Amino acid sequence: METVALSEPVLLVLLSLAEQPRHGYSILKDIESMSSGRALLSTGTLYGALQRLLENGWIERVEEDSTPRDRRTYRLTSRGRRNLQMEIERMRHLTKVAALRMARKEA
Amino acid sequence: MTLTVYRWMLCLYPGSYRGEFAEEMTSVFLDAQSTLPPALAAKISFYRREFCGLLSGALCAHFDRLFGPAIPFRRFDMQPQFRFPRSTVLLMLVIFAGTVLTIAKASSIAGARPGSVWPSFVSVVVLMLLTMCTAAAVVVGILHALRRSGVYRLENVRGRMDSVESNGKP
Numbered sequence: 001m002e003t004v005a006l007s008e009p010v011l012l013v014l015l016s017l018a019e020q021p022r023h024g025y026s027i028l029k030d031i032e033s034m035s036s037g038r039a040l041l042s043t044g045t046l047y048g049a050l051q052r053l054l055e056n057g058w059i060e061r062v063e064e065d066s067t068p069r070d071r072r073t074y075r076l077t078s079r080g081r082r083n084l085q086m087e088i089e090r091m092r093h094l095t096k097v098a099a100l101r102m103a104r105k106e107a
Numbered sequence: 108m109t110l111t112v113y114r115w116m117l118c119l120y121p122g123s124y125r126g127e128f129a130e131e132m133t134s135v136f137l138d139a140q141s142t143l144p145p146a147l148a149a150k151i152s153f154y155r156r157e158f159c160g161l162l163s164g165a166l167c168a169h170f171d172r173l174f175g176p177a178i179p180f181r182r183f184d185m186q187p188q189f190r191f192p193r194s195t196v197l198l199m200l201v202i203f204a205g206t207v208l209t210i211a212k213a214s215s216i217a218g219a220r221p222g223s224v225w226p227s228f229v230s231v232v233v234l235m236l237l238t239m240c241t242a243a244a245v246v247v248g249i250l251h252a253l254r255r256s257g258v259y260r261l262e263n264v265r266g267r268m269d270s271v272e273s274n275g276k277p
Contacts, residue, residue, distance in 0.1 A: 024135040042160025043132045043139070048167055051128065070134035 009041055010049045014058070014076065014084045021062050021075035024050070050074060058083060109154060110137070116158060119165035121172050199246075200239055207235040 009031075016022060016030040028046060031039055041049075053059040058080030062073040076084070113136055117129045136157065143153055211231040 024131055025138040028135065028139060040156060042156045042164075043135050044157070044160030044162075044164030046135070047128045047132050048164045051124070051168075070130045072131060 007049075008039060009045050010053070011084075011087065012039055012041075013046070013049050013053065014080060014087075017059060017074060017076045018081065018084060021073045023071050023073045025071075027074070053080065109140070113157065113161070116161045116165070119161070120168050123172075124168045200243065203239065203242065204235060207231065207238075211235075 012031045012034060013027060015034065016027045019030075022030060024043070024046060028041055028043075031041055050059065054061070054074075057077055059074045060077050062075050064073070110133070114129075114133065117125055117132065120129070139153070139157075143150055
C-alpha cells in the first residue's frame with residue numbers, strides 16, 4: 001500500500017482533477033464550488049500539494065506547446081486515481097463505522 | 108503593492124521551487140485577486156489566507172529540501188504502515204554510549220594524573236545513564252505520539268471493521 005493522501009486540501013485537489021485536467025486557478029475555483037465555499041485554498045497551499053503530488057507521481061503536467069508557462073494544466077495519473085480510490089474506500093469504511101456507532105448510541 | 112509583497116514573499120521559497128512554480132503561482136494569485144468581491148472583510152480574509160499560505164508553504168518547502176519528504180511534517184506524508192523500528196532506538200543508544208565512553212576515556216588519558224581517572228569516569232557513566240534514560244523517554248514519547256496519530260487510529264478502526272465483518276459480531 002502506498003502513502004495515502006489524507007489532508008483535506010490534497011483530497012480536494014485529487015477530486016478536482018479526477019473529473020478532468022485543470023490548471024491552478026481552475027482547481028481553486030472547482031474546490032471552492034465543490035465544498036460550497038467552505039474550503040478556500042491559498043496559492044501556497046495549492047502549489048505545495050501539487051508539488052508533492054507531482055513528486056509522488058499521482059498527478060502529471062499536460063505537456064502542450066500552446067500552453068503558456070504560467071497556466072500549466074495538471075491531470076491525474078493512473079497511480080493517483082488508484083490511490084484516490086483507496087482513500088475513498090477508507091473514508092467509506094469510516095463513515096460506516098460512524099453510522100454504526102451513532103445507531104448504537106440511539107438504540 | 109500586494110503583488111510586490113506577494114513576489115517578495117515568493118523569495119522565501121527555495122530557488123528550485125521558485126523556478127518551477129513562482130510564475131504560475133503569481134498568475135493564479137492575480138486571477139484570484141481580480142475576482143475578489145468588493146467587501147473589505149473578503150479582501151482581508153483573502154490576503155491573510157494568501158500570505159499565511161505562502162509562509163507555511165515556504166517553511167514546508169525548506170523542510171522538504173533539508174530533510175526529504177520522509178519527515179512526517181504534514182498529514183499528507185503519514186504512512187499507515189510506518190513504525191519506528193525499535194532496533195534503531197537500541198542501536199542509537201549503543202552508539203551514544205560508545206561515543207560518551209570514548210570521550211571519557213580520551214579526556215582521562217589526555218589530562219590527568221594517575222589515580223584520578225576513576226571518580227570522573229564514574230560520574231561520566233552516571234551522567235551517561237541519566238542522559239540515556241532521558242533519550243529513551245523522549246523516543247518512547249515520540250513512538251507513543253506516532254501510534255496515537257489519526258492515521259494509526261483510522262487503521263485500527265478499519266481493522267476492527269474487518270474483524271466485525273468477518274466474525275459477524277463486534
